[in-house]
Amino acid sequence: MKILLMGNPNVGKSAIFSRLTGIDVMISNYPGTTIELKKGKMKLDGETAEVIDVPGTYSLDPASRAEEVAVDMLQEGDLVINVVDATNLERNLNLTLALLERNIPVITVLNFWDEIRHLGIHIDVKKLESCLDIPVVPVVAVTGEGIKTLVSRLHEAKAHQKRYSEEERWENIGKIIREVQQITLKKHTLLEMLEDLSVQPLTGIPIMFSVLIVVFWTVRIVGETMIAYLFDPLFALYLPLVTDLSRMLGGGGVIHDILLGTLIAGQIDFIQSMGLLTTGLYVPLAMVLPYVVAFYLVLGILEDSGYLPRLATLVDAIFHRLGMHGLAIIPMLLGLGCNVPGALSTRILEGRKQRFIAATLMAIAVPCMAQTAMVFALLGPYGIKGLGIFFMTLFAVWLTLGFLLNRFLGGETPETFMEIPPYRIPYPASLGKKLWMRIRSFLTEAVPFVLLGVLIVNILYVFGIIGWIGEIAAPVIVGIFGLPKEAVAALIVGFLRKDVAVGMLLPLGLDMEQLIVASVVLTMYFPCVATFVVLFKELGARDLLKATAIMIVTTLLTGGILNALL
Amino acid sequence: METTLFDLKSGQEAVIKNFKGGAEFQKKLRSLNLRAGKTIRKVTAEPFHGPVVIEIDNTEVAIGMNMAKKIVVEASESGSDT
Ligand SMILES: Nc1nc2c(ncn2[C@@H]2O[C@H](COP(=O)(O)OP(=O)(O)OP(=O)(O)O)[C@@H](O)[C@H]2O)c(=O)[nH]1
Numbered sequence: 001m002k003i004l005l006m007g008n009p010n011v012g013k014s015a016i017f018s019r020l021t022g023i024d025v026m027i028s029n030y031p032g033t034t035i036e037l038k039k040g041k042m043k044l045d046g047e048t049a050e051v052i053d054v055p056g057t058y059s060l061d062p063a064s065r066a067e068e069v070a071v072d073m074l075q076e077g078d079l080v081i082n083v084v085d086a087t088n089l090e091r092n093l094n095l096t097l098a099l100l101e102r103n104i105p106v107i108t109v110l111n112f113w114d115e116i117r118h119l120g121i122h123i124d125v126k127k128l129e130s131c132l133d134i135p136v137v138p139v140v141a142v143t144g145e146g147i148k149t150l151v152s153r154l155h156e157a158k159a160h161q162k163r164y165s166e167e168e169r170w171e172n173i174g175k176i177i178r179e180v181q182q183i184t185l186k187k188h189t190l191l192e193m194l195e196d197l198s199v200q201p202l203t204g205i206p207i208m209f210s211v212l213i214v215v216f217w218t219v220r221i222v223g224e225t226m227i228a229y230l231f232d233p234l235f236a237l238y239l240p241l242v243t244d245l246s247r248m249l250g251g252g253g254v255i256h257d258i259l260l261g262t263l264i265a266g267q268i269d270f271i272q273s274m275g276l277l278t279t280g281l282y283v284p285l286a287m288v289l290p291y292v293v294a295f296y297l298v299l300g301i302l303e304d305s306g307y308l309p310r311l312a313t314l315v316d317a318i319f320h321r322l323g324m325h326g327l328a329i330i331p332m333l334l335g336l337g338c339n340v341p342g343a344l345s346t347r348i349l350e351g352r353k354q355r356f357i358a359a360t361l362m363a364i365a366v367p368c369m370a371q372t373a374m375v376f377a378l379l380g381p382y383g384i385k386g387l388g389i390f391f392m393t394l395f396a397v398w399l400t401l402g403f404l405l406n407r408f409l410g411g412e413t414p415e416t417f418m419e420i421p422p423y424r425i426p427y428p429a430s431l432g433k434k435l436w437m438r439i440r441s442f443l444t445e446a447v448p449f450v451l452l453g454v455l456i457v458n459i460l461y462v463f464g465i466i467g468w469i470g471e472i473a474a475p476v477i478v479g480i481f482g483l484p485k486e487a488v489a490a491l492i493v494g495f496l497r498k499d500v501a502v503g504m505l506l507p508l509g510l511d512m513e514q515l516i517v518a519s520v521v522l523t524m525y526f527p528c529v530a531t532f533v534v535l536f537k538e539l540g541a542r543d544l545l546k547a548t549a550i551m552i553v554t555t556l557l558t559g560g561i562l563n564a565l566l
Numbered sequence: 567m568e569t570t571l572f573d574l575k576s577g578q579e580a581v582i583k584n585f586k587g588g589a590e591f592q593k594k595l596r597s598l599n600l601r602a603g604k605t606i607r608k609v610t611a612e613p614f615h616g617p618v619v620i621e622i623d624n625t626e627v628a629i630g631m632n633m634a635k636k637i638v639v640e641a642s643e644s645g646s647d648t
């Protein structure tokens with residue numbers, strides 16, 4: 001049996017999916033969190049049923065790609081759990097009634113049952129059941145309240161196939177609402193006042209800058225603290241172990257070099273040695289992971305509070321000059337964590353032009369946290385100046401390139417029309433779960449690539465390939481970017497992992513200016529292989545080729561100009 | 567007083583009257599329950615031709631400036647608190 005979870009965006013479908021199947025999925029307080037069908041299994045009357053989390057949709061007349069996916073799914077399903085936001089019953093019932101025309105069994109879930117009380121809304125569930133002639137179950141997805149009842153009543157789901165015109169449907173909804181819903185005057189809460197303040201420009205813009213500054217410093221400070229007090233001490237305990245191993249292996253030789261790398265001044269150097277057990281572990285675990293944790297902790301709070309759609313509204317005017325909706329701030333922010341989810345989330349944007357611009361800008365000008373962490377380590381010692389120039393350059397590239405792409409690419413970007421959900425206090429348990437999902441995927445998906453990167457560095461050096469490519473690439477690297485030939489090794493590895501690549505700059509003894517140029521070029525010139533694969537899937541071969549050409553030209557220009565100016 | 571959502575003052579409440587746009591446009595608005603007869607409150611308009619933010623039922627909605635110009639509303643007599 002196939003059970004579909006369907007409903008408007010941001011009504012808690014994924015939260016219910018996770019409760020039913022036990023599978024952790026992304027749950028955030030903005031419309032468009034789920035972008036792909038997600039399948040799971042649950043036990044029902046001793047049998048396994050398939051549960052499918054369908055992207056949110058406002059209607060069954062497919063208006064966008066996501067809605068098409070939802071409507072197509074309807075053909076395959078055996079039962080629909082229609083998730084409804086109880087605080088917004090009228091709007092949500094439109095989809096419920098549309099589903100009731102499709103001759104498929106439907107059961108309706110009134111989610112956010114915890115929120116309706118203090119909103120002064122009263123819903124008569126029994127009456128609603130008889131009006132709709134299907135079971136209606138109030139639940140609180142985040143706490144699990146009502147989920148058991150939902151499961152026990154699934155078999156009561158009922159199919160209808162009355163046909164209404166849209167007019168009749170709204171009339172019907174009006175009648176139902178008058179019958180089942182009462183609204184008593186509500187008090188304005190502090191959160192609601194904050195909702196207004198954070199979108200009104202006079203207060204909203206200062207709030208936005210404060211939030212961004214707090215985010216940046218929190219990530220840095222939390223990251224640095226974790227390194228200083230947790231990860232470095234741990235690796236200090238680990239050092240004698242690898243040092244012993246090095247001695248046992250005779251301090252050199254092929255196996256020694258692959259496992260532990262080369263000794264720097266007779267010692268193992270976790271950053272420069274380039275062995276699987278030294279650099280291969282130290283870079284991802286002690287240099288990158290702390291910042292990844294810090295970043296995703298802060299991002300999770302931003303996502304679950306409901307601030308992101310408000311940020312999107314504030315920056316909408318600027319983003320439209322770059323051919324995007326303000327909502328494109330979401331792929332950009334996700335991209336700051338990792339470009340892979342960033343590229344995937346461009347799907348929430350309407351129209352091909354907008355998706356192309358967002359994906360291209362993100363891939364070129366948004367450094368992922370792995371890379372940023374290494375840049376912090378490299379440029380951090382030069383204080384705010386080095387980091388400032390690095391980030392300002394990327395921001396300028398992002399702005400200029402977006403402006404040009406919007407100018408010269410054909411096609412329109414439709415106007416913004418977007419729901420802004422209410423502010424919600426994030427549940428610590430959900431925050432923790434989300435953070436853990438992201439850390440886990442970093443450990444299982446990124447760390448193997450780091451190890452592979454380190455291995456390839458060794459192979460390239462052993463066979464002298466780096467020297468050979470260095471000669472060929474010298475005109476660009478030395479001539480345009482003003483970097484030593486050896487930097488080519490970092491550029492090659494950067495295609496695999498940007499963090500390892502930035503780390504490889506350290507032994508080259510670059511000055512601050514060269515470090516900035518190299519870090520900027522490494523960010524821009526090519527996304528890592530994982531991002532590249534996702535971009536290929538999202539954009540198709542032709543657009544990816546176009547994006548790549550843009551990427552190469554922009555990198556050469558930016559690197560050259562930066563080298564000339566600094 | 568009849569005006570458009572774009573010209574409505576921030577903080578003011580109004581009832582949606584009609585739309586100066588075609589069927590597709592109206593269908594898009596209906597997906598977020600913007601229909602004739604609904605009461606809304608304009609929260610603000612973002613500067614530099616940014617979107618208009620309104621409150622309808624319990625959600626806020628951001629609406630592009632040109633779309634807001636095509637939504638005709640009847641402003642309530644009182645209800646302005648700015
Ligand atoms: N207070 C409260 N919050 C809830 C409840 N259910 C979900 N939420 C929150 O509502 C937000 C949206 O939940 P999701 O499960 O991501 O919603 P969705 O329907 O999957 O959203 P899309 O994938 O964007 O269509 C999240 O921040 C949840 O934590 C609930 O019953 N009560």
Ligand SMILES: [Mg+2]
Pocket residue numbers: 013014015026027033034
């Ligand atoms: Mg979801």
